[in-house]
Amino acid sequence: MMKTSIIWFKTDLRVEDNETLLKAIAQSEQIIPVYCFDDSHFETTAYGFKKTGSFRAQFLLDSVEDFDKNLRKLGSGLVILKGKPEVELAKIVQEYKAQKVFAKREVAFEEKQTEKVVQAELFKLRCELETFSTSTLYHAEDLPFSVKDIPDVFTNFRKKIEKESKIRSVFRKPEQINSPEIPQMKLPTLEDLGLEFSKIDSRAVMQFKGGETEALKRLNHYFFETKSLSTYKETRNGMIGADYSSKFSAWLALGCVSPRFIYAEVKKYEKRYGANDSTYWLIFELLWRDFFRFMFKKHQTKFFLYSGIKSETINSKSLREKLLWQWVNGVTNSDFINANMRELKQTGFMSNRGRQNVASYFCNELNMDWRLGAAYFEETLIDYDVCSNWGNWAYLAGVGNDPRGHRYFNIEKQANDYDKNRAFRDLWLQKK
Structure with missing residues (x-):
């Protein structure tokens, strides 16, 4: 057994169903949980947008603060680092003479690069980096195909996986954690991260607050208090209010709750109130999350290329500043x-229906490079998740996993179908 280990938390800010945390506890006499605010996450990207905007940063700060509280209840706490992970983690490894760093495994390109650089720096200190796959509903090792053979069409992926794979049971949260005394946490402010505070507009579907405590509260509300899960399939294309869809995505993005934990709760709910199309549909949506994550594992950098995973390109690569500005604002x-884009700008959230329409409009009507749209979503969305965001944008731009090729939305028809009485447009287009 090792004397001291470090757990490097990233988008896995939870104590329930956290394999990395349990493995570190089992293999070490004492552990030091750390979170590093990576400077590169707060830079401006090549597309001219911030990598992390203020709504998402605020949600992250809430989540880190809540995670620290939950760790302290178990006898530990969170050490906060800020800078380059490879530099900061190396310092803390030396300070505590740690022999191992535990972390969740990454699949997307930049995150993988960071993981490699950290591993190289730790190797120089004779310290090992061990990673665990903790982000998906189905474990990567349980897939009925190798990574290179994962079907590029979701339906084929879903049918095979549902038939041939099992979902693992959740890990219980630890009863206690043995850590040296961890000083009170000093969180950076938004200003420290180069951002300004933005209040979520009062018209927002909900006031999002980060953290595992809030995630479990939301799950309990959506499932057991309101039984909204039973009608999810019928209401999920809604646009106004908190309960037309689960809104779990923001907490899932930071790992404040795991997809497997949600699945286990769906199963409890079905035992109590019965299974139907809606209870299945929530699991179906979690499968889409898995699909994009595994696609990134398979195709790596391709999802960030203009041509996506296709060789022939359809979209224009133009950048017309004025059109971009009009779309953003x-x-x-x-x-x-306009109503959807204003909701996004003022709340950090947009419905699934809205996202598909504004992306289709951006690619087809404005004929712009889809990656600019994806980069703006990256800055603005509270629930930004690298695989789902870039995977969905490539899909809508016709360079991703859509078997039908170029998907074109008739925006007027969509508006009439999903905002018949104009309630959504009236809400967001009114003069304040």
């Missing part, structure tokens, strides 16, 4: 697009 010639 919700002053295009489509009131349905």
Whole structure:
């Protein structure tokens, strides 16, 4: 058994169902949980947008603070680092003479690069980096195909996996954690991260607050208090209010709750209130999350290329500043697009229906490089998840996993179908 280990937390800020945490506890006499605010996550990207905007950063700060509280209840706490992970983690490894760093495994390109650089620096200190796959519903090792053979069409992926794979049971949270005394946490402020505070507009579907405590509260509300899960399939294309869909995505993105934990709760719910299309549909949506994550494992950098995973490209690569500005600020010639874009800008959230429409509009009507749209979503969305965001944008731009090729939304028809009485447009287009 090792004397001291470090756990490097990233997008796995939870004590329930956290294999990395349990493995570290089992293999070490004492552990030091750390979270590093990576400087590169707060830079401006090549597309001219911030990598992390203020809504998402605020949600992250809430989540880190809540995670520290939950760790302290178990006898530990969170050490906060800020800078380059490879530099900061190396310092803490030397300070505590740690022999191993435990972390969740990454699949997307930049995150993988960071993981490699950290591993190289730790190797120089004779310290090992061990990673665990903790982000998906189905474990990577349980897939009925090798990574290179994962079907590129979701339906084929889903059918095979549902038939041939099992979902593992959740890990219970530890009863206690043995750590040296960890000083009170000093969180950076938004200003320290180069951002300004933005209040979520009062018209928002909900006031999002980060952290595992809030995630479990939301799950309990959506499942057991309101039984909204039973009608999820019928209401999920809604646009106004908190309960037309689960809204779990923001907490899932930071790992404040795991997909497997949600699955286990769905199963409890089904025992109590019965299974139907809606209870299945929530699991179906979690499968989409898995699919994009495994796609990134398979195709690596391709999802960040203009041509995506296809060789022939359809979209224009143009950048017309004025059109981009109009789209971002919700002053295009489509009131349905404008309402959705204003909701995003002022709350950090947009419905699934809205996202598909504004992405289709961006790629097809404005004929712009889809990656600019994806980069703006990266900055703005509270629930930004690298695989789902870039995977969905590539899909809608016709360079991703859509078997039908170029998907084109008739925006007017969509507005009439999903905002019949104009309630959503009236809400967001009114003069304040």
